[in-house]
Amino acid sequence: MDHSLSELANRRQDPNRGLRRGLLFLSVVLVASLSGHWLIQDGHYGAYALVPTVVVISMALITHRTLEALMAGCLSGFIILSPSSAIQDMALAGLEVMQQPTMGWIALVCGLLGALIGLLQFVRGTEAFSDSAGRLLTTRRRAMLGATGLGILIFIDDYLNAMTVSAAMKKLFDRLRISRSMLAYIVDSTAAPICLLIPFSTWAIYLAGLLESQGIASTGEGFATYLGLIPMLFYPLIALLVVLLVALGVLPALGRMRVAEAGDELVDDSSAEQADEVQRQITPRLINFVLPVTTLLLATWWFGIDALIGVGFALLVALALYAAQRIAPLNRMFDELLGGFQQMLLPLGIVFAAFLLQTVNQNLGLTETLVAWVEPLMQGSWLPGVTFLLLSGLAFATGSFWGVYAIAFPIVIPLAEATGASMGLTLGAMISAGAFGSHACFFGDSTVLSARGCGVTPIQHALTQLPYVLLAAGASAILYFLLG
Template sequence: MNTDVATPDTLSSSALPPRSLRATSRWVLFFAAIMGGFVYLSSTHESGTPYGGLSLLPAILILIVAVITKKPLESIFSGIVAGLLLLDPSSLITGLGDISMSVVMDETIAWIVLVCGMMGGLINMLERGGSVLSFGELLASRIKSKRATMLTTCTLGVMVFIDDYLNSLAVSASMKNLTDRYRISREKLAFLVDSTAAPVCILVPVSTWAVYFAALLEENGAASKGEGMSLYIEAIPYMAYGWIALMVVFLVAAGILGDIGPMKDAEMRAQAGQPVPDGCAQDGFDTGKLPKTHPVVGLMNFLLPMAVLVAASVYYEIDLLLGALVASLFTMILYFWQNLLSFGELVDAMLDGFKVMLHPIAVVCAGFMLKDVNDQLGMTPYIIESLTPWLSPALLPALVFAAMAAVVFATGSSWGVFVVSLPIVIPMAMSMNMSMPLTVGALLSASAFGSHACFFSDSTVLSSQGSGCTAMQHALTQIPYALIGAVITFAALLALGFAFA
């Protein structure tokens, strides 16, 4: 029988809320006050007039919340709610429902969900079939240093140029075991992979980026029908951020450019024997139980699905969805035929891989919801119009890069924002008689930087997911290098602007 007697002291101490509960209460009150501020600003805004500088506030709130919480999904959701309160507080719930439905029904989102899910399933099959391990062991037998490991990672990233999603997931999956062996942090792996994703994809005309932007250029009058790809190819030498980001990542991999800021801390932790950061689980399967094959067979079981993926994507006009579908079916048949996995195990691998991608998919979908809110607030036109008085033919490329890089960074939508901005920027460049390839190069540089640096962009989220760290851990360690590339790109475009003016 419990004979403890509650004393006045124990009663008073137990009545106090725990420290965590008090901290939570303070945060709830803090965010309630911020949201109340957005409601007040909405009440002072005159209906039918532009929101002007107020349109920037949700994006600023997202950055603040992200720095405080280091959670991208929650940060984006706070910005979405704040933007909807600014638009119309009385329609918050219906507004959330409407943009959720519009995003779910959007063809681009459906494509992203299916591609990410199928790529996750394909990588999971490759891992459970032992082929990723075989590929890693083959590399390990030939790579004998940390520097060679990082340079190999970068080289593989450049070779997988067809799509940044494929790059982010396939390269990271194949290199994790090797980078762990040489005590390279998962954040460094994510940086190496991400820096050879979007920055490389814009430089290659046979990529999803090239196909998409070439079509946009034709739709917005920058090129005549059928000439969009020609203009895109002409602009490749002027896509400064792609070239500079590629130079920076190889300098880092070669050890010429050292670890900076949070990356230095991550590498010190990895050198102490912990390549996987705190808060991230180790790989979720026992490699000792994977099917064993001859090393050459294991290598072919990895390379053949990758080759089929690339070939099928190219065959279907750079459509990674159809390429992933063909590669997944091919891998299932190949592994079943070799008795590596049963049909049930192959299906489970596909489904489990899809489930692993649910959080990255949710972050990307939330980013598209945020873009919808920002479009209603008129953020992109406001930023461009604010820069217009400062524009001249010489300054146009550099200022277009700075403005659009800021927009893509704030929204995380490296493709979507250009649907809004191209109808403004292209006529502006034509009226100033500025070189169209240079203007397109500045726009693509901005898109690549935004995709590279934003903590909730699809490229950042998938690179971190594939490498085994959180999106915020990856973004915070990568941002110093992305900013170095952005500053050099701005200076280069400034010099090119004066040269062409």
């Protein structure tokens, strides 16, 4: 038995072992954070700005738990800022995060998507889709290519992509003995990267507006300018190429993915329950999956690519369809809706903690610190490559992707103009860095949703896909340096 298998076996025998080690590590970090507060002068935190990020990554690797690691990182940051009021400041910052419109939108979208998927599973709609797809996707290669194709097809929003593809393909992958980790990798690889490559998406709309606000494109021309940047989005392009090579069997299972594919992965599918008598009497019908999901996609697109409105219409259509068929009493269907919503509480908790971490990092000046360290290198032909590496690190460390764009554009664009660097490559590097962060960060929203939908933990998903993510990131960095 190799080291990875031994580690998994030990974790199963003593599930609290990692948590105890994590608490010991946290105790040391909190003492260091407390002492660090008194060493800081003039409000410049310097290297101490990295402490919350280091704590989050270290705790996650030690405990294999995401929410606890994020909260520990936040606590260490608030202690550095003000030891005497750290708990109070953390509580107030959490309240501010919950009051943000973005957090409210995410909570509603994710919760209602969970409710819709819970309803689809109850009426055996996902089972009907899996059975229908299984008649065509009869081999490992076909199933993986089918999942990739479905991910490309659902390009409107990364949240819709992550939740819909995982729900549709999970049973088929189980039947063909393909690991949940592999499915999570495919789902995540066709979330943010595809939203950037097919520009009729939430990501493209946001970036087009950002290009106009920064003066790169004139009013009304942001979308056309963004279209011209797509060939320079190296990370999304290479990430898509890599996942296709994996699906075709050209690239083998690497690292921890090899362990998962050998059938020894920890599945965290708490939403799976035994079918009761009511559910067993329901006949699986393909229309019960296809019509709500089609409504979800069309309504999202029709109403300005707003997933909240789309999922609202999808729920109404689903309930009307199932009530017309008299599949089950309405009170039972609403119970399933609430159960699906409850299954999203942990992912929502992780997203909330990631937003809280962003607040801590902002107060500590993490972005300004890292930019100041690498600014001597951000010049001329090196600018696109350095920009990609720096912003990729920031996006991964903070779990903020659109936020990194908003911060970086006003800094990097003047540097590109002043140094004569290629503006197109520099913009492509900045946008690609956000895609890397969304793909790689284990507490990023689409990564958490991909893991949750596929029934694995976020840290397990992040580690199993890591070799492929690093391969795409390394190739992208080389291209930005060479072409810069």
